[in-house]
Amino acid sequence: MPTPVLTSVADFFGVLFNLLYPRVCLICSHKINDLNISPICGDCVDKIRGNPEASRIEGKTEDFAFDLALYAARYEEVMKKCICLFKYEGKTQLAGPLGKLMSDFAVRNIGAEEIDVIVPVPLHPVKLRERQFNQSELLAAHLARKMNKNMVRDKVRRIKYTAPQTELKRDQRLRNVRGAFLVRKNADFKEKTVLLVDDVLTTGATLHECAKALKDAGAKKVVALALARGN
Ligand SMILES: [Zn+2]
Numbered sequence: 001m002p003t004p005v006l007t008s009v010a011d012f013f014g015v016l017f018n019l020l021y022p023r024v025c026l027i028c029s030h031k032i033n034d035l036n037i038s039p040i041c042g043d044c045v046d047k048i049r050g051n052p053e054a055s056r057i058e059g060k061t062e063d064f065a066f067d068l069a070l071y072a073a074r075y076e077e078v079m080k081k082c083i084c085l086f087k088y089e090g091k092t093q094l095a096g097p098l099g100k101l102m103s104d105f106a107v108r109n110i111g112a113e114e115i116d117v118i119v120p121v122p123l124h125p126v127k128l129r130e131r132q133f134n135q136s137e138l139l140a141a142h143l144a145r146k147m148n149k150n151m152v153r154d155k156v157r158r159i160k161y162t163a164p165q166t167e168l169k170r171d172q173r174l175r176n177v178r179g180a181f182l183v184r185k186n187a188d189f190k191e192k193t194v195l196l197v198d199d200v201l202t203t204g205a206t207l208h209e210c211a212k213a214l215k216d217a218g219a220k221k222v223v224a225l226a227l228a229r230g231n
Contacts, residue, residue, distance in 0.1 A: 026091060027081050039093045040082065048082075048101065049074040051229070054109040057204055064204055066211035066222040071201050072105035075230035083199060083228065087135050095135075099142025102227055106195075110223060112147045116192040120151070121210050122181070124158040139227060140197040149195070155187035156213060165202065173205035181210045183217035190218035201226035 023032045025041035032041050050073050057069040073079050082098060085091040106112070120140035128134055137153055144151035160180040165173050183189065194214050198207055201224070211222040 026085055026094065027078055038097045039091070040078075040097055044078050045097065047078045049076065049079075050101070051105070054105075057201075064208045064211070065215050066196065066204075066207055066224040069201060069204055069207055069224035069226070070105070070109060071226040071229035072102045073228045075200055075228035079228050083135075087131070087199065090132070092133060092138060095138035095142060098227055099139050099146075102139055102197075102225065103143050103146035106143060106147060106225060110195065110225065112149070114193055114221075115147065115149055115195045115223070117189070118144045118147070118149050118151045118195045118197060119156055119210075119214070120153060121196065121198040121206060122153075122156050122158045124161045126161055135199050136197050139199065143195070143197060143225075147195075152187070155184045155189075156210065157182050157184065165205070170203045170205070173203050174208070177205050177209045179209070180206075181213040183213050187217060189214055191220045192218075193221040193223065194219050196222050196224045198224065198226045200228055200230050202230045 023039075024030065025032055025044055026039045027044040028041060030041055030043070032038075038045070051071055054070060057064070075083070082094055086094040086098065118140050120134060120136040122128075123131065123134045123136075137151075140151050140153070143149075158180055159182045160177070162176050162180055165176060168176060194211075196207060196210055196214065198210075201207060204224075207224040207226070211219075211224060214222050
């Protein structure tokens with residue numbers, strides 16, 4: 001049978017590659033022995049607490065512009081470390097396993113047929129220049145591939161440079177991001193259902209503002225999906 005032979009050849013080179021270039025888990029620094037190409041080990045992946053009940057924030061007109069917000073995991077321990085390495089230390093190889101976590105969640109809990117287009121929450125150009133990549137865009141690109149959808153990445157602009165939100169209370173956060181996003185005039189979101197993607201959801205202020213800009217541009221429905229939910 002040809003398949004097992006091929007697998008064993010692939011395994012052989014995999015083992016050889018691991019011997020030549022031993023890989024260690026980005027989170028716990030233990031050696032990764034399996035043939036999985038993930039930058040984090042299976043033990044660490046198992047420690048990520050998902051959101052199996054698919055708990056959600058329903059948008060009410062007076063509170064949120066999005067119709068629904070979901071998150072794939074809890075922002076704690078391993079996930080916190082992953083996001084920190086991913087965003088602030090440029091470990092973009094984490095987009096693979098983190099994106100997979102989101103796409104598995106999305107396939108289970110959001111009907112792909114309902115979504116017309118995937119939009120990542122944009123970074124301000126100054127921040128993008130500093131960081132060199134938009135973490136939400138890397139996650140959204142993974143989702144777009146898995147859900148077989150188009151990602152629209154340059155039609156929503158972040159026009160307001162905002163201070164970090166972490167220390168702010170909910171009403172301060174809402175004020176901080178008010179008017180932060182603008183949809184380009186040539187964008188076509190009319191009557192579309194948008195899957196809006198962000199890394200961390202805390203109060204929902206950023207997703208609300210971005211969803212508001214999309215709704216103002218004619219979007220019919222905005223479903224927000226974050227990788228993790230913080231407190
Ligand atoms: Zn590990």
